[in-house]
Amino acid sequence: MSASDQPSLSLGASFFRQFLRHGKALAASPADLLNPLLFFFMVVTLFPLGLGPDPERLSQMAPGILWVVALLASLMVSGKLFASDFEDGSLEQLCLAQHPLAILALAEVLAHWLGTGFLLALVSPVFALMVGLPIQALPVLVISLLLGSLCLTLIGAVGSALTVSIRRGGLLLSLIIIPLHVPVLIFGSTAVVEATRDGNAVSWLALLAALVLASLALAPLAIGAALRISLDNG
Amino acid sequence: MYFDSIAAVIDMNGHGLYVWLAYAITVTLLFWLLWAPLRQLRVRRLWVIAEGHRRAVSDEPQSESAHQRDEADKTFSDSSETQG
Amino acid sequence: MSLLIATEVAIERGDRPLLRGVSLCVESGELWQLVGPNGVGKSSLMRALAGLARLGVEGAIRRQAAALFIGHSSALKRALTPLDNLRLHPACDMPVDDQQIARALRSVSLAGYESVPVGALSAGQQRRVALARLLITRARLWFLDEPFTALDTAGCEWLEQQITGHVASGGAVVFTSHQQSRFGARQHDLDLARYVSL
Amino acid sequence: MWSFIHKLGSPPWFFRFGGSLVRWLLPLTLILLLVGAFWGLLVAPPDFRQGNSYRIIYIHVPAAVVALAGYYVMALAGAISLIWRIKMADIAMKAAAPVGAVLTGIALVTGAIWGKPTWGTWWVWDARITSMLILFFLYLGVVALFEAYENKAAAAKACAVLSLVGTVNIPIIYKSVDWWYSLHQPASIKFTGESAIDASMLYPLLLMIVAFYGLFAVTVVMNMRAELIWHHRQSAWVRQWAGLD
Incomplete structure (x- = not known):
């Protein structure tokens, strides 16, 4: 049965396979896809209730509100990223794959991002109008959330990999990840603020893009190491 | 010396409260930083000495009950390992 | 060797x-x-x-x-079908087409369950889906941790055949x-x- | 040289070496702290703008400087433990984390107290103080992660990864907070000014910084010694040290 002439799986095939597997598992439970959107929707409505309905004040704070809520939504979702893989033993098998664990884990993180952060960014204009964000700032908001959510998901994945073997690790995940989210929040919300004032949002988006590239390059290394450590602790 | 009297030192023309409050908090925290490991070392030394005596006691020919308790402990700790 | x-x-x-x-x-x-x-x-x-x-x-x-490890946890996604689980398995080390998987599932007497989500299968059936991986791997070194647990007699016989077959063909278990x-x-x-x- | 590094790795040897180090470094540090505090509090002139509240600089700045340096020391120990798998590096990291956290706490508290007379509010969202607050959260994250793991060997490795990720992020955080601060409130004065401070104030400050570095080293070594005893409580050299045999 095990003829050795057959070509073994290439890295690309394994990468796509892992991406598809996580995507299908995520798509199979629509709750996981809807939860972040509903969370975003509900928490955004809290701000006018807390700060008062005055549209002038709300629209002035809109970029900050939208970005903080997007960050919290990403945080809430990051906890579940590797949880199911850890429980059903897929993580163990991932360590045995021929290809580096960091790359395969990156495939899972990207699939997870598509299902959560990406959708959030596309739907965010609806929430933006609720808090009175000027129309001309909407494109920058969507771009900043697209870039930002990828960065937040990658950093959140590092936290998730570190805390996956701890039983009630959710709170701990927030504690160790929020400080790392600060630059993303600053660059993202400032870009949208500049867009509302017709300032140069592009330079802030460029900084955000730089963070995304850095995270794409470095986060997988930390994720791979953290997953192996969590397995030893499990 | 910049100040000419103790009262001036305490008052520091109005800012004394903040300066001395900051230094007081810092001194207590630094003292705790230095004292905690020393106390921990002492506590652990006493534990090691106490453990030494317990071990000395268990080496001599024990009474029946003590022996059984050791046996029970050993098997219990073995089976508590769910899988090998 | x-x-x-x-x-x-x-x-x-x-x-x-x-x-x-x-x-x-x-x-x-x-x-x-x-x-x-x-x-x-x-x-x-x-x-x-x-x-x-x-x-x-x-x-x-x-x-x-290359090594293959099957432990207590089956490494199967409950929401996916056996077909998807075996095709997209994280430790899969060879290109597999659906016929091979269908044949493997038939061999563990799970024919007809190809598109039933694994979550809906019984523990014994899930165990057999996990063991079906033995038929679609190129790994020569098998590590099986308590493989015979939760298997009925037919399953144990099947597993014994797979192990002896693999060892006979130059593998190791x-x-x-x-x-x-x-x-x-x-x-x-x-x-x-x-x-x-x- | 290499034999020295190698010996550092052996617990009994490090325990004795640490003991002799602390015996002279601890008194020296205490003397430096006393002299520095006396010099800064009573001898140095007050700042012409802020008056005597400026004297808090002699504990705020040293604590902030050593707290930041402490994080890098912790991350370095983590990297050594991850790369060369040296157990002593794990113990060094576990010992450095709480010390760094307390020093960051000191920097925050003294900064807040200093803000009251200067700007009338207990908490001021100044760039430096905000970055210090985030550094404090980074420290708490490492300490909390260590406590959360049951298998302490895995805990050390996990904290090593987290502190290395933190180290990469610290410059980015500091820069982004600076830009955030300068964007929203460009006009207000710098907190601990880069303005060249007068020599009569600079020397006590440098002395206190050295003292705080000494304090960091002493507390970390003492924490490590206490940890080593617990880690090897069953082994012969510990019983010998406790005076049993």
């Missing part, structure tokens, strides 16, 4: 030493069972030999061939099991009681 060479392996759990000085050389065509009382460290040693655990493991472990020497003379036993470190 030796597929696995382990020299002077020591296993620690937390900071409590379990085993020390374990040396093992598995040649192709050999079948090894790790034997020892409950809690001596069979599973821990198995995971170390398969390369799953690094922390608390000392000594040199060299695997000369290291497994743990509660039953003693299920393969009789054809298997080598590694009694871990000799390596327990106090």
